[in-house]
Amino acid sequence: MALRDNIQLYNPSAFTARFMPSPALQALLKGDFNKFLIVRVEEMYRHVTRPVPATRATIHTCLFLTEGQATMKIGSERYTIRRHEMLVVPAGQVFSFGEKDVNKGYICCFHNDMLVGKYGKSELLKEFEFLQVWGNPRLTPDNQTARFVLHLFKRLHQEYTDHGLQHLNILQPYLITLLCEVNRIYTPVATHAQTAAVTLANKFRALLFTNVCTMHRVSDYAAALHVSPNHLNKSVKAATEKSPTRWIDEAIVLEAKVLLSQSTLTVAGVALAVGLDDPSYFARLFRKHTGTTPTAFRKMIEKS
Numbered sequence: 001m002a003l004r005d006n007i008q009l010y011n012p013s014a015f016t017a018r019f020m021p022s023p024a025l026q027a028l029l030k031g032d033f034n035k036f037l038i039v040r041v042e043e044m045y046r047h048v049t050r051p052v053p054a055t056r057a058t059i060h061t062c063l064f065l066t067e068g069q070a071t072m073k074i075g076s077e078r079y080t081i082r083r084h085e086m087l088v089v090p091a092g093q094v095f096s097f098g099e100k101d102v103n104k105g106y107i108c109c110f111h112n113d114m115l116v117g118k119y120g121k122s123e124l125l126k127e128f129e130f131l132q133v134w135g136n137p138r139l140t141p142d143n144q145t146a147r148f149v150l151h152l153f154k155r156l157h158q159e160y161t162d163h164g165l166q167h168l169n170i171l172q173p174y175l176i177t178l179l180c181e182v183n184r185i186y187t188p189v190a191t192h193a194q195t196a197a198v199t200l201a202n203k204f205r206a207l208l209f210t211n212v213c214t215m216h217r218v219s220d221y222a223a224a225l226h227v228s229p230n231h232l233n234k235s236v237k238a239a240t241e242k243s244p245t246r247w248i249d250e251a252i253v254l255e256a257k258v259l260l261s262q263s264t265l266t267v268a269g270v271a272l273a274v275g276l277d278d279p280s281y282f283a284r285l286f287r288k289h290t291g292t293t294p295t296a297f298r299k300m301i302e303k304s
Contacts, residue, residue, distance in 0.1 A: 068103030
């Protein structure tokens with residue numbers, strides 16, 4: 001059973017229909033908003049009536065605040081941002097959030113296609129580490145950069161509000177400029193580790209992201225990356241302060257959370273879907289990292 005066959009990958013239209021089913025919100029979304037959209041956070045967030053459980057999206061999401069604070073779970077970590085800070089959720093990354101934050105700002109969602117065309121190229125994606133699942137999703141601009149970023153969000157929002165996607169020759173360069181501005185102040189998760197260790201750790205996390213349901217041993221990843229298990233262990237620890245085993249366990253639990261939230265699989269079925277034949281071991285692993293059982297977690301999601 002392929003893990004991602006069981007997981008709903010939401011595009012913006014499906015996501016808003018499920019979690020924010022509001023005609024008022026739909027009126028703010030222009031044209032093919034599965035490709036690009038930008039709205040004020042307060043205009044979208046007021047339509048969130050319940051917590052959004054662990055899920056994935058087909059597009060990248062950038063959240064920039066001008067007031068208040070916002071908390072999101074991205075991957076296995078929880079992040080809180082405040083005024084003039086930004087969170088990025090890369091396409092395909094698991095995320096979740098609640099419904100009680102009070103804030104203002106902008107939320108911009110875009111497909112990879114928005115970076116390809118007259119003013120962009122696919123290679124741009126490699127330049128923006130924050131659009132990769134292993135990148136640091138929290139961006140804290142200095143005062144000057146924050147002013148530039150705010151101006152670009154305002155300009156994108158005005159163009160989108162007035163004309164939707166009619167003028168991609170305006171939207172695309174402004175979006176690329178925005179990403180370049182924040183890229184200048186981007187801080188990787190590991191700034192203290194050697195470059196070689198960081199590079200190997202990033203390759204490991206990228207491989208883990210696509211193989212979590214079939215590869216559970218550090219030795220398997222080491223073989224795929226053509227290094228020894230000991231070298232992989234040392235490099236990942238140096239770059240991320242977590243062992244490869246911890247990364248693997250957390251990734252398994254994260255996938256399980258999404259399946260428990262979205263699918264009708266039994267707990268034993270979820271265990272099999274994430275590559276674990278022993279439901280008892282799966283339950284122990286899940287409880288170790290979440291503090292609750294898979295069954296209790298699913299009931300909590302159903303009540304929310």
